[in-house]
Amino acid sequence: MRNDELQKYHFLNYDLGEDFVHNSFGFCIEKDKKVLSACTPCLLSKKSAEISIITNSNFRKKGLAALVAAKFILYCLDHDLTPHWDAANYPSYLLAQKLGYKFIGEYKIYYLK
Numbered sequence: 001m002r003n004d005e006l007q008k009y010h011f012l013n014y015d016l017g018e019d020f021v022h023n024s025f026g027f028c029i030e031k032d033k034k035v036l037s038a039c040t041p042c043l044l045s046k047k048s049a050e051i052s053i054i055t056n057s058n059f060r061k062k063g064l065a066a067l068v069a070a071k072f073i074l075y076c077l078d079h080d081l082t083p084h085w086d087a088a089n090y091p092s093y094l095l096a097q098k099l100g101y102k103f104i105g106e107y108k109i110y111y112l113k
Helices: 007-011 017-023 064-078 090-098
Strands: 027-031 034-044 048-055 082-084
Touching: 027 064, 034 064, 048 064, 064 082, 064 090
Parallel strands: 048 082
Antiparallel strands: 027 034, 034 048
């Protein structure tokens, strides 16, 4: 996944694949050795995990993101982690609602150059 132009973003916070394997977790759906959808924590602490989902554009709207997210959420709950969802776009917002999350408000994000 590290060499995949889309899925490589799951590893931005880790120096090596081994670092991810030893210090994080994630779930994916693959076909013919290609990851179609993956869910990993973009932020992880001892008590919580921030959900990050990336699905190949050719396989969106097929329920794959919902499957990996549901598995991620169940894993978190089984391991006493609070799964947090910060919807960065409308499809993410809709998926969060589908999986039981409730909207609590918006906030602004500023980018510095």
